[in-house]
Amino acid sequence: MAKVGRIKLGSQGLEVSAQGLGCMSMSSGYGPPKPEPDMIALIHHAIQRGVTFLDTSDIYxxxxxxxLLGKALKEGVRDKVELASKFxxxxxxxRVDIRGDPAYVRAACEASLKRLEVDCIDLYYQHRVDTRVPIEVTIGELRKLVEEGKVKYIGLSEASASTIRxxxxxxxITAVQLEWSxxxxxxxxxxxxxxxVAYSPLGRGFFTSGAKVVESFSDNDFRKNEPRFHPENLNHNNIIFERVSEMAKSKGCTPSQLALAWLHHQGNDLCPIPGTTKIENLxxxxxxxxxxxxxxxxxELESFVAADVVKGERSGPAIPTYNEGDTPLSSWEAA
Structure with a gap:
């Protein structure tokens, strides 16, 4: 089997596989944790296929x-991957607590390095923007971590355009991670x-099987609380899946492959990171x-999934999105 190609992510020199692997569902979020030996085997299989851009976070x-990734990257594997984590x-x-103060940034990085059993994280994201702390303060501490060799590249997730600037x-900033739509x-x-970097490129599993995906949700699957999967929205949104499925059939591929292909056609500066716990899905x-x-x-695909066609917000109220991604401009002092 052919290996996945490479792309340059950002303009600071980071090179990653053209498709990455989101690792969250291996341990949390979409039900109970999966067997560790199976997940390590999956990660190793991904690397062998050329999927070397691995995405995790301390909250997973x-x-x-x-x-889990720390264990998977032992025995000569670390130098074969581009490792991304978040804080x-x-x-x-x-309650959810978003933090970006310098002391927290440093402590989080040190803890992640220890858990991952590495000396340096290739791409380190601020997972969500702390609206109480000017972004300049947070990035200033991240810059120090780069200078100390603990982080190679800096990323943001769900930040607004002004915060990114x-x-x-x-x-x-090497990369910004956001949801695919x-x-x-x-x-x-x-x-x-x-x-x-596009996370949830398969609509949190929606573009694998449409409305039927909810049948696989366990009691502790956070997707049960997401508006787009609520009954009042799901039947409407399933019409979108049916249209995508029809086009996929005509193309000789699966709906999920079509959704990913659409992303890959958006430009060579974009890397989707679909998550999975099964080798066949990878x-x-x-x-x-x-x-x-x-x-x-x-x-035609874009007309199917236009913002005014999809029903329901993409996330529940607990986790902020880029719409809440601005930070204060005034001077800031630690409490």
Missing amino acids: GPHTNEI GIGFADG RAHAVHP LWSIIPTCRELGIGI NQNIGALSVKLTPKEMA
């Missing part, structure tokens, strides 16, 4: 996903030479790289 588990989302008194002025900040990223996702789309087919 929490912490257990980083520990900034935690819990305090049972301000952050980039302090230290070059949000294209309003893409012009800013491209103007500044920032790479784009192989199928890689197959999307061989699906070719004409401009007419691209436009």
